[in-house]
Amino acid sequence: MRRVSEAPGVAGTDLARLQRRVASRYPNWLDYAGYGLFHAAALGVFWTDPAAADLGLFAISFAIAMTGATLCFHRYFAHNAFETSRRFQLLLAVWGTLSLEKGPLWWASQHRHHHRYADTPDDIHSPHHQGRLYAYMGWFLDRRIREAELSQCPRLAAYGELIWLTQYNFIPPAIYAAGIWLLFGWDGLIWGFFLSTLAVWHATHMISSLLHGPIGYRNFPTLDNSRNSLPLSLVLFGEGYHNNHHHAPYSARCGLRWWEFDLNWWLIRLFRRCGLIWNVRAVDPADLAATDGRARTLCRRLERWVGQLRPALQAAIAERPAACRLGATARRQVEHAVEARLDLFVQTAQPYLSSSPGEVARLLDRLPAALSAAVPAGIAAGGGAARLAVGEAVQQATARHIADSNLRYVFLPTTARAGIRRDEAVRMPAPMSGDVEVVPGTKTPALR
Numbered sequence: 415m416r417r418v419s420e421a422p423g424v425a426g427t428d429l430a431r432l433q434r435r436v437a438s439r440y441p442n443w444l445d446y447a448g449y450g451l452f453h454a455a456a457l458g459v460f461w462t463d464p465a466a467a468d469l470g471l472f473a474i475s476f477a478i479a480m481t482g483a484t485l486c487f488h489r490y491f492a493h494n495a496f497e498t499s500r501r502f503q504l505l506l507a508v509w510g511t512l513s514l515e516k517g518p519l520w521w522a523s524q525h526r527h528h529h530r531y532a533d534t535p536d537d538i539h540s541p542h543h544q545g546r547l548y549a550y551m552g553w554f555l556d557r558r559i560r561e562a563e564l565s566q567c568p569r570l571a572a573y574g575e576l577i578w579l580t581q582y583n584f585i586p587p588a589i590y591a592a593g594i595w596l597l598f599g600w601d602g603l604i605w606g607f608f609l610s611t612l613a614v615w616h617a618t619h620m621i622s623s624l625l626h627g628p629i630g631y632r633n634f635p636t637l638d639n640s641r642n643s644l645p646l647s648l649v650l651f652g653e654g655y656h657n658n659h660h661h662a663p664y665s666a667r668c669g670l671r672w673w674e675f676d677l678n679w680w681l682i683r684l685f686r687r688c689g690l691i692w693n694v695r696a697v698d699p700a701d702l703a704a705t706d707g708r709a710r711t712l713c714r715r716l717e718r719w720v721g722q723l724r725p726a727l728q729a730a731i732a733e734r735p736a737a738c739r740l741g742a743t744a745r746r747q748v749e750h751a752v753e754a755r756l757d758l759f760v761q762t763a764q765p766y767l768s769s770s771p772g773e774v775a776r777l778l779d780r781l782p783a784a785l786s787a788a789v790p791a792g793i794a795a796g797g798g799a800a801r802l803a804v805g806e807a808v809q810q811a812t813a814r815h816i817a818d819s820n821l822r823y824v825f826l827p828t829t830a831r832a833g834i835r836r837d838e839a840v841r842m843p844a845p846m847s848g849d850v851e852v853v854p855g856t857k858t859p860a861l862r
């Protein structure tokens with residue numbers, strides 16, 4: 415049996431030809447109409463008289479669609495967490511389409527894009543850059559990311575059946591729906607197709623919108639804001655350990671602590687036991703112990719501090735427009751520019767938390783000036799006086815926040831702290847010039 419990992423992949427003009435083939439052939443508004451139709455049809459549930467069979471059908475369809483999106487599309491197609499035969503790969507692809515989250519190549523390519531640019535302005539669904547509603551469902555319907563990007567998955571594009579399924583991804587679910595209707599009638603169709611699909615959509619939307627902050631906890635100081643959530647993971651069959659996942663995206667196993675139950679991992683182990691898949695890649699839970707406990711504590715402390723700083727900066731910016739006659743649009747531009755610069759600071763600081771926290775103290779010294787430097791870039795209109803006033807407000811608010819929290823003191827090495835009392839530490843003069851440094855090799859958002 416030919417193993418799919420041996421496939422050479424597609425490049426050049428062949429890839430361009432296939433890219434044209436997978437292009438959507440129906441107008442964009444039908445995406446919105448379809449999304450609305452499912453919500454309207456699910457409302458039909460109030461006119462049904464649900465029998466136990468309908469509830470059972472809902473649970474089975476939910477499980478099929480949820481594993482389709484999370485195990486098939488996510489862990490296999492997007493991340494190559496294991497290897498399999500071409501036949502089983504096809505089954506996984508058809509299974510995945512039953513989630514109605516488009517085709518395997520669209521899912522894999524757009525998700526790889528998310529990992530490449532997670533929580534930077536180029537991310538396709540970052541709640542920090544595009545807003546929480548867009549990260550929840552807006553991106554899913556956005557015409558700009560409607561097509562599969564085959565350059566992100568050239569190996570998978572070598573399979574004609576995957577291209578076909580990406581092009582005609584609605585056919586397997588249509589057959590599934592017709593089968594349910596024939597066997598169980600209208601009530602069955604509403605519970606076992608429309609309502610279950612809706613539940614899967616909204617559950618998976620929560621990953622992109624909630625698990626990059628604000629809820630959840632972190633096991634690893636990754637460069638993005640990914641979080642883990644046990645309650646969401648129980649609904650999402652293990653996909654809610656999003657911080658573990660961003661730490662090791664290739665891993666077929668996402669739950670690492672003994673209580674981080676990961677249903678998909680158990681299914682993957684079952685498939686391996688049956689000989690359907692092999693070469694399963696999984697992160698070693700010992701990684702958790704290897705991650706320095708102190709670094710994790712510092713990471714949490716820094717996150718909490720940044721979480722408090724954000725509204726303080728917004729308040730400082732909001733106080734000035736009245737005096738400077740900044741319009742609402744200009745104010746939003748400033749807020750976005752400052753937030754982007756703050757994200758850059760967090761991304762730059764995080765790798766230092768385990769290696770040299772003293773470096774974070776140094777970066778903190780330069781943060782007030784760096785944030786105020788983001789202001790002119792944010793104000794497209796408005797005079798020099800406005801820029802100066804808002805820049806000063808941002809700088810003062812940041813410096814005050816640093817002084818009040820004593821955070822700089824926390825990050826100083828023990829040797830440097832030895833001769834300084836905490837209250838003295840906050841009075842140490844901080845240089846007000848310079849910019850946030852960028853560590854080579856880390857992901858850096860394009861600053862505007």
Ligand SMILES: [Zn+2]
Pocket residue numbers: 528532626640656660
């Ligand atoms: Zn993510």
Ligand SMILES: [Zn+2]
Pocket residue numbers: 488492493525529659663
């Ligand atoms: Zn992923």
